[in-house]
Amino acid sequence: MALLQAVAIFTLCLPLSSTVTLTCNNLITPLNVDSHSALTGKWIILAMAASEDLQPHMATLKSSWIELSKDDQSRLNTVRWVDKINTDCVAGSGDVSYSGNEVNMNYNSKTYKGKYLQTCPDCLLYTDESEGNVPSYMFLAKREGSVLQESERDTFRKQADCVNLSQITFYQGGADLCPDERAQQ
Template identity: 35%
Template sequence: MSVQLCLALLALSSLTAASDPDCDELTKPLEDRSKIHGKWIFHVGTSDSEEQLKAMKSIYSSWMELSPLPGSDEFSLRYGDKYDGKCYYGTVNSTTSGNSVKVTFYFNSSACEHVGKHLVTCPDCAVWTDETTSEVNGETKRSKSIYLFTRTGKLDPSHLEDFKKQAECLDFSSEFHYPETTNLCPDEQEAAADVKTEEQ
């Protein structure tokens, strides 16, 4: 009986392994950082922290623009977030060490540090996963998150499924936030550039 049970378990485990996503492939770091340069629209994300997921869900829409800093591997991150019916803008610079990238956001007197990496993903997509450390009222809080951005705000359903598999490989829950991808904060720099072009 024990032999039959072992054979049944072996057969079951081989079927399970065959249906499991190839996590090594799905979680490969992106080597060519030039692929992340440009403007991106936040499409979907999740976190292992209920508090962080709640904060993520408060974002109505969000875009960011990544620009390389001359003479280094670093980049500048410019963003426009819409929540509570208002637009909030900012710019921060990255610090890179190997495949790890650190970006720190400052809000009033507190700091929120994101340390993570970009993963290989679909064309015209960017996937970022990180660990966040923040100080709230003197208390240190940590969480992990994963985000998918697209250049156009549109995403093929098969690419969304691939992202969900990536999240599963990294032990995230199945609860995702899907912000608005069309009603974005206006890009003040682009508007200023358009005005200059018209004046010329």
């Protein structure tokens, strides 16, 4: 009789555990990057989640934006970014290529690997997997002038939880962004 009760309890728990797995699988589904044109343009980082060892860097990051541009002749793109770290503006750029759902960025003679993930409409969600296949950080960006809705914040928290990134920071959007030096020339 005790065996039958244990089997019944185990059977009741199965659907619950598979639902949790399906939820995370749905939340961290890679974005098909065959259509690069939807990714081009300027994006403002509104949320970031990171592993605990990156927390000191996250504490100094006040704002950040990225810009993706596409070369119509190839699958090679360029990414430019400017981070506001404390009071300093730090700019960088790199070449980006795509292979299936993988994103490879070359910067300072190092290749960074990651994926764009499906997320809210008009959002860009990237997870860096340069340290093996384990995400070390992810960011959520939207077009300039956009704000994160509370439901988008909740979804981002769940996505970060799914990849075991517990250190989450939300940014104020366009507030305190470093200027785009190219636009001022």
